[in-house]
Amino acid sequence: MKKQTKLIIGLALSVISLCFSILLLTDAIPTSPKQPKYIFYFIGDGMSFNHILGAEQYNAVKEGKSEVERLCFSKFETRNFVTNYSASNPVTDSAAAGTALATGVKTANAYIGVDAEGNELRNLGDVASEEKYMIGLVTNVGINHATPSCFYGHSSDRFGFPKLVDDYIASDVAFISGSTIMDLKSGPEDAKYQRVTTAELAERIRKAGINLTLDVEEASNAVGQRVALVANDKENKHVPYVIDRKGGELTLLDSSRAAIKYLSNNAKDGFFLMIEGGKLDYAAHEQDAVTTFLEVNELAAAVELALEFAEQHPDETLIVVTADHETGGMALGWDHYEIRMEKFMAQKASAIEMTKIIQKMRAEGKRDWNDYKQALSDNFGLWSLVPVSKEDETILKHDFYDIFLKYGPMVDGLYNKSEFLVYDAIRMLNKSASIDWTSLYHTGMYTPIFAKGVGEKAFLECRDQTDIPKTIAKLMGGKL
Ligand SMILES: [Zn+2]
Structure with missing residues (x-):
């Protein structure tokens, strides 16, 4: 063999063995990613075990199926349940529970983003900003209602809606969507804020340079600007329940789809998107089972959107579905083992x-x-x-x-x-x-967690709802 050929073979063998070593070395390093780039945080307001099970049973009968099919998120392998009492009551309200789910701290009922002494708390929005995640918040109730406002606001009065709008303006929330901007008509009278209407609050948002729009397409395709998508910027009016829709109304799905598109176009380093099924709680307060089930289905359809996104971004996405508390004390079956x-x-x-x-x-x-x-x-x-x-x-x-x-x-x-x-x-x-309800308000029942994607197993450690945002913050690489 010629000297030159020997050299080439020797060199080739060295390269092959080097490649093998690199492959072995790479194999030794755990390949599963630790930090999700895209985080979806779903909150079913008032949604506990029976609202989900009831919706599944209702769907089976409606669709004429002999077998009950689980909703997309209740098929997740990682599931857990947590306590949700507030700092002031065994039964929490949406403000204290929203604060717990956004900040990891228990507070008194009616408090938003402040502790029981009224001190302002850090929330997942703050952590997301620090860790370079773009923030999106979606609900089908007001954008300054209890749950969404816990991700940007601070108030010892959950009905201090105008103050919460100011907090939103001052925050890093890039995309927000909901039915309206709530004024005081939906809360107790407060002389300080009495004259501030939804239209004036909308004006305040626009003056701050935020693109407040009623157009889903415009919101979805906006680039390089903050966006607020609402169904009504003139009066404090909510979108109808799924069951009462006539067509053409802004839905939770429209808002969620718009948020995902906007964040996909604008977020370079990943995003954190909270999606609340807010009307579910309203329906359960009215002990209206069918209306509640259809709202649960709507939230599940929004989770389907996240699952579709996760398919496009495998190994980068985390989906967490939970609730703030149970509403209505819903019982499935009071009559002779029947529903x-x-x-x-x-x-x-x-x-x-x-x-x-x-x-x-x-x-x-x-x-x-x-x-x-x-x-x-x-x-x-x-x-x-x-x-x-x-x-x-x-x-x-x-x-x-x-x-x-x-x-x-x-x-x-x-x-x-x-x-x-x-x-x-x-x-x-x-x-x-054979359905029954024990309350026109909330109960202290456990609430569920379902998780899927990067870091899902970490949610198995949660014992109280305050552990959920702490876990999310940790997965983001930050701390609450
Ligand atoms: Zn609630």
């Missing part, structure tokens, strides 16, 4: 929409019980699908006569007030389906 979701199949309107229908009939001067009976049958399936006993009909008739004797009292579900006629009808509907 009869089929009794819900004729419900076409939420309890709140039904209240509006009843009030419209009253305003039109309709005074015949049969008209009201027909409306309850058309929208809730009473008498047609759901049998109504003589005793129950007497109760409903009594409520009906009350309508003409006096305006109210109404059943106060915190966010909305229902006519007694509607409340009793919903109660009968629930009873027929």
Whole structure:
């Protein structure tokens, strides 16, 4: 063999053995990434175990399936459950729970982003900024409602909405979306803020240079500017429930899709996106099971968007789904081991929409019980699908006569007030389906965590809801 050929073979062998060594060395280094580049943090407001299970059972009956199919996030392998009591109450409200989920610190009910003594707390938004994650917040209630505002705001009054708008303006939140900007009509009267309307708050946001828009496309495609996408910038009005949609309204899915597109276009180093199913809680406050289930489905559909994103960005994405507290004390099955979701199949309107229908009939001067009976049958399936006993009909008739004797009292579900006629009808509907509720407010029940993606196993260590943001902060490479 020629000397030159020997040299070439020798050199080639050395290169091959070097490659092998590098490969072995690379193999020895753990390849699984430690830090997720894209973090989705879903919060189902008021969503606990039974709201999820109930939605799954409802879907199976509605779709005519013999087997119950789990929602996308309840199929995640990593799941856990946590306590959620606040610093002041065994039963938390959305402000204290939102603070816990955003800052890792327990606080008193009604406090946003401050501890029980009123000191301002660091939140996941702060950590995200420091660690170069772009921040997005999405909800289907107000952008300054309790849950989203815990990621940028500080107030010892959850209804201090104008102050929370100022905090949002001063924050690093790049993209925000929700139904509206809340003014004081939805909270207790406060002389200091009384005159500040939604339209004025919108103006304040625009003056700060933020692109506040009602256009989904514009929000999705914006580059190099902060964006606020809302359904209404004139008055404090929420988008309707899924069940009451007429078409054309801004939905949680529209907002989530817009957020993902915007963040994909603008975030160089990754993003942190919180998505809240806020109306779920409203529906559960009204003990309106079908409306609640459809809101759970809506949140699950938003999680599907995150899963699609994760498919495009494997090994870089983390999805966490949790809740702030349980609402309504929902029970699945009170009657002889049975749940009869089929009794819900004729419900076409939420309890709140039904209240509006009843009030419209009253305003039109309709005074015949049969008209009201027909409306309850058309929208809730009473008498047609759901049998109504003589005793129950007497109760409903009594409520009906009350309508003409006096305006109210109404059943106060915190966010909305229902006519007694509607409340009793919903109660009968629930009873027929063997569903029950113990509260018009929240309960102290455990809340679930479902996690999938980079770092998911870390959530198995969580014991209280305050551990969730601490875990996320750690995975981001920072600290709360
Ligand atoms: Zn809540």
